[in-house]
Amino acid sequence: MTYSIVQALLVGLWAAFCFAGxxxxxxxxxxxxxxxxxxxxxxxxxxAVVFGATAELAFMGFGVGPGGSTxxxxxxxxxxxxxxxxxxxxxxxxxxxxLSYPFxxxxxxxxxxxxxxxxxxxxxxxxAIEEGKYRKFHFLANTTLLGFILFAFxxxxxxxxxxxxxxxxxxxxPQWLISGLTVAGGLLPAVGFALxxxxxxxxxxxxxxxxxxxxxxxxxxxxxGLAFAGAVLAFNNYYxxxxxxxxxxxxxxxxxxxxxxxxxxxxxxx
Numbered sequence: 248m249t250y251s252i253v254q255a256l257l258v259g260l261w262a263a264f265c266f267a268g269x270x271x272x273x274x275x276x277x278x279x280x281x282x283x284x285x286x287x288x289x290x291x292x293x294x295a296v297v298f299g300a301t302a303e304l305a306f307m308g309f310g311v312g313p314g315g316s317t318x319x320x321x322x323x324x325x326x327x328x329x330x331x332x333x334x335x336x337x338x339x340x341x342x343x344x345x346l347s348y349p350f351x352x353x354x355x356x357x358x359x360x361x362x363x364x365x366x367x368x369x370x371x372x373x374x375a376i377e378e379g380k381y382r383k384f385h386f387l388a389n390t391t392l393l394g395f396i397l398f399a400f401x402x403x404x405x406x407x408x409x410x411x412x413x414x415x416x417x418x419x420x421p422q423w424l425i426s427g428l429t430v431a432g433g434l435l436p437a438v439g440f441a442l443x444x445x446x447x448x449x450x451x452x453x454x455x456x457x458x459x460x461x462x463x464x465x466x467x468x469x470x471x472g473l474a475f476a477g478a479v480l481a482f483n484n485y486y487x488x489x490x491x492x493x494x495x496x497x498x499x500x501x502x503x504x505x506x507x508x509x510x511x512x513x514x515x516x517x
Contacts, residue, residue, distance in 0.1 A: 250289060255407035257288045262326050262403030263396040271390045278302035281325030289407075291333045298332040298340040299325065305344060306351075309426060320358065323350025327413070328407050334410045354402075361394040455480050 250258075261284040268275030275281075279299035286295025306321045326346030332340050370389050406413075455477070462468040462476060485515040 249411055250407050254288055254400050254402045258285055258326070258330075258407045259393050259400040259402075259404035260286065262322065263400040265325070266399035267392060267396050270395055276320070276322060278306050278321040278325045278402075281322065282329040284327065285329045286333070289330070289333050294340075295329050296327050298343055301340040302328060302344050305396065307322055318355065319348070319351035320354035321351065322402070323352075323354045326403050327348075330406055331413055335414050357398055359503055361391060361398070365391045365394065438456075 262281070265275040265277075265281045265284070279296070282295040282299025282302065283292070285294040286299075289295070302321060302324045306319070306324075323377050324347040325343055327350050328340075328343045330336060333342040333345075333346060372387045375381070375387060388467070458480075459473060459477070462473055468476070486498060
């Protein structure tokens with residue numbers, strides 16, 4: 248399946264907008280959001296959303312890179328993986344995620360490169376302000392954003408036009424390896440959740456985790472039902488915490504009043 252120049256341009260513009268959102272702080276650089284737009288452009292919204300949801304679970308734990316490092320970026324799988332899932336028949340979303348995951352690491356290197364190229368912008372911008380060259384300052388202040396936009400546009404445009412090459416590459420992979428990549432792609436969401444739990448897990452939450460596992464694995468509860476069960480536990484913990492704080496405050500005020508009363512009695516007796 249090949250796509251037109253117009254579709255490639257639209258995908259490039261959409262990728263540029265989504266990637267720029269990482270600098271703007273509007274959270275458009277998420278796998279599900281990227282896949283949604285590409286699905287609309289390429290005419291297969293259902294497959295795109297299914298892939299985007301699968302990729303979103305995998306990237307949910309990569310919010311902050313450990314030690315200041317740049318984490319894998321969802322732009323790569325969001326663009327390339329969605330195009331592969333739509334264009335190649337029989338390719339499951341998990342396998343498409345595994346095949347496109349190296350692009351997530353590539354994007355992180357590109358981000359580091361763009362930041363490194365613009366590392367001296369602060370000194371140049373200060374000099375431009377001191378010289379009164381405000382247009383130059385405005386350009387220097389936005390060079391990082393412009394680098395993000397230019398790269399993402401070229402990346403989305405090239406990925407759309409190279410659909411035939413991607414299809415030939417995937418078809419050359421043995422079926423047993425595709426099956427293995429499908430299993431590996433299915434495990435990536437678990438890695439994302441594990442990264443979240445590594446920072447959030449506390450001993451107080453272990454009963455809730457076990458309950459969630461039982462509901463999904465044995466009771467076959469759907470995600471919506473599990474969300475309601477989690478909301479019940481959250482409200483229960485919230486109101487119990489408020490009640491405990493209220494009782495603690497009331498007992499403290501009573502003790503203070505009692506001590507004042509005793510002191511007053513002693514003073515009256517004297």
